[in-house]
Structures are given as structure tokens and as C-alpha cells.
Amino acid sequence: MKKLVLFLSLALLLVLGAGCDAGDAEDVGDDETTDVEAVENDDRSFDFTLAHFFPAGHPAEVDLVQGWAEELNEASGGRIEITSYPGETLLEANDTYSGVVAGTADIGLSAFFYTRGRFPILEAFELPGIVYKDSYTASKVAWEGIKELQPVEVQDTELMFVLATGPGDLFTTSPVRNLEDLQGMKIRAAGLSADTLPLLGATPEAMPQPDAYEAIQRGLVDGNLAPVEVLKGWRHAEVTDYLTRTPFLYNAVFFVTMNQEKWDGLPSEIQDLFLEVNERFFEEAAAGLWDAQNEEALEWAVEETGQEIIELDNAETELWIERVIPIQEDFVTKMNELGHDGAVILETVRNLAEEYQ
Secondary structure, three states, X not given: OHHHHHHHHHHHHHHHHHHHHHHHHHHHXXXXXHHHHHHHOOOOOEEEEEEEOOOOOOHHHHHHHHHHHHHHHHHOOOOEEEEEEOOOOOOOHHHHHHHHHHOOOOEEEEEHHHHOOOOOHHHHHHOXXXXXXXXXXXXXXXXXXXXXXXXXXXXXXXXXXXXEOOOOEEEEOOOOOOHHHHOOOEEEEOOOHHHHHHHOOOEEEEOOHHHHHHHHHOOOOOEEEEOOOHHXXXXXXXXXXXXXXXXXXXXXXXXXXXXXHHHHOOOHHHHHHHHHHHHHHHHHXXXXXXXXXXXXXXXXXXXXXXXXXXXXXXXXXXXXXXXXXXXXXXXXXXXHHOOOOHHHHHXXXXXXXXXXX
């Protein structure tokens, strides 16, 4: 009888224990289901700050930043909100990338060349001697090239996309019809242009675009090397009289990038939404942004301020290009010294430029 009672007691304990385990398992399952549903039905809003140096009325703010923000907001059902801080009100142009890394701004828009030496591989997309017919071509080359090369120097943020100005021209207070006219002229420059201009006989004066108007107006410099859009967007046609076409001399690449920690903290569905919108917006709006600006600015400069357009003949063009080829050779050497294959990087850019040309 005692053995029977002991056996029945043990059996009862085992049954009760199994019931508890089943109950616990059921509770865990319910919790997991709830967590999954919470992620799938996440209706949180995601707010971002965006810093850049362009004026509030510039197409880079009106069409690029606000256009991108609106598409993201619409695609997310109002969950993504981007607050823009134009005109260096949050970060200065040359501090934008590092400010995004540090988290001062969640997103930044600026030019790679404002922090010379910080992005050595990306200088390949701004080398002189490579002709870009327009900003769409230059943007496609830069974005596809970055995807192919995967430069380590931009792995500390999450690149949304890049875009380029395409060809830049000389805007001057006196005419430049040949190399002789350029000798000794002080030209506002940024990035690789600081190395390019001395090979042509000019003196580069490094400064950000917001400072160039006053510098030309006060006679501190004789002109600017920049995309045509600055004639209207920055009103440089008011302080210069001549435009010399130099599509082989200049290309500037801009980035739109996000703080890496901010990106990593986003739900995968929000990340996927960003990636989808980014590619569509790049193709439909960002890549050719400067083309529309350049066309409008040139028309305004000629009709409203009497800007004279100067075209170099073929022989003069070849002479200028021959002078700047050493910049490409120096680039390859520098890349090799840094442990990269400079020839491969340069060839990648040349091939893409030819493909998209």
C-alpha cells in the first residue's frame, strides 16, 4: 500500500510538472508571436536631421533635399520625417561628413572635395582630363564606380547616394580664350582644382563656394572654376563677365549619407524603404539635378547679365588636357603607395565614363 501511494504521488507530480512546462511554453510562444507582430505592425515615426551648406532657395535644398524627404515621407506613410538645416546652420561644408560620423547631424549633404585627403580613392571621379558631357553622366559614373570599388573611406557612414555636377567651367572678370590669357590669374578652387590650375599657369585660391562671390566682387580672385549653375544659384554672373568652356577640367561629387549608428538602429523594413526610394530618386531626380540648373543658369547669365561664352578650339583643348594629365599619373602613384591598385581604379572610372557617355 505504501509503495502504491508513493507511486501515485510521483505520477501526480510528473503530470503537474508537465502541465507547468506546457503552460510556460505556451506563454513563451505567445510572447514571441507578440514580438513579431509588434515589428511587423511597427507604426513608430523616424525623425532625422539633415545638414548642408547650400542656401535655402537653392535647388539642392528645394528639389534635392525636400524632394527626397517628401518621397520618403510618402513611401513610409508619414513615418519618416527629415528636418533640413541649409546654409551651414548646423554644420559647415567641410565639417559635414565628420559631423555625420559624430552624430551632430543624422544625415549630411556636402562635397567630398571639401575635406581634401579624407577621401583619396574618390578623387578618381574628379580627375581632370576625363570629359563628362553632363551631370547625369558624371553622377552615374560616380555612383556605379563607388558600388564597384567599395572605398573603405566611406564605410563609416551609410551612403544614401552620390551625385555630381558634371563639367565645370571658368567664370572670370577678363576673357580667357587660350592658355596665355590664364597665366597668373587667381582662380577660386576646391579639391583637385588646387593642383590642376598651377599646371595651366593660374594661381588657385582655396575657398568654399559661399565665400566666392565676395572674393570675386572685392577683386581678391579673378574668377571661379565651378559648374555653370553657380552663375545663377550663387549669382556669380553678377560679378563675372566671361565663361570659358572646360568640360575636361572639373567634376565635383556630392554625398548624401547617414550616421552609421542611426542606420543600424532602424528596422529592416525602414532600411529597405530607404534603399528603394534612394535608387528611384537618384535615377529620376538627383543624377541630373545639375543639368537643369546649368541650362537655366546659362540662359539667365547670357540674357540678364550679358555673360560672354567662350569655346576653346580643338587644338587649344588638346593643349590644356595634355597639361593636366600628370594629375592622373600622380593619382595612380599615390594610390599604389596607399596599398591600392591605382591603375585599376583609374581604368574603372575611364571605362564607366566611356560607357555612360
